[in-house]
Amino acid sequence: MGIEKQNGFKEEESEFLFPPDILNKLDFNKSPAVFRPKISASNPGEEWMVVRPLQRADYDKGFLQLLSQLTSTGNISRKLFDERFTQMKMSGGYYVTVIEDKRISKLIGAATLTVEQKFIHNCSLRGRLEDVVVNDTYRGKQLGKLIVVTVSLLAQELGCYKMSLDCKDKLIKFYETLGYKLEPGNSNAMNMRFEDSS
């Protein structure tokens, strides 16, 4: 099914934000994370589960409801979602990655890698981990680990020299088991807020 846009081009609902193949190539042996039982992006352990890039059709698969378990999303219309999807895809550097329960066509996990282009370090790339969430009824089943390791390995695969994140104190241990480190003298997150978070 396609969506006819005013400017004439047809956008498929199945359109991916980024090419899906790269996720299947990720080598989970490169991660210090321990999975019991062993799972990976290409083999998430259940035949009804898939790890893949965000799709346009995910507006109808509970993507925003999933994000609302992380923070306030506001009231996002399909048009607004569609426009943001197009902008992210055109600008590049946005790797919103999701886990779907195909039995019910609903997203149950998500994490975003954003890739920043730098001049420093020989025109390097820096990854940032954002918006990590697992649906509350699926937590405690390694899916948090799975989605974070997926986008972290993706950052490495894309050539990032490092990957950074901000998190609540209680999640430090969780991220440490996945290879993230607090760097002494360099572990402060500071924010300047221009409006409330909605």
Ligand SMILES: CC(C)(COP(=O)(O)OP(=O)(O)OC[C@H]1O[C@@H](n2cnc3c(N)ncnc32)[C@H](O)[C@@H]1OP(=O)(O)O)[C@@H](O)C(=O)NCCC(=O)NCCS
């Ligand atoms: C954080 C979150 C993504 C973890 O998802 P999950 O699927 O439950 O995680 P996993 O099953 O992969 O758990 C991995 C490990 O982290 C631990 N862990 C998970 N959530 C935790 C939490 N909130 N506090 C402390 N430890 C936690 C688990 O006990 C588990 O430890 P183990 O490997 O020793 O058993 C999920 O709780 C969530 O969506 N929370 C709300 C949104 C949020 O806070 N996002 C993170 C923003 S930085």
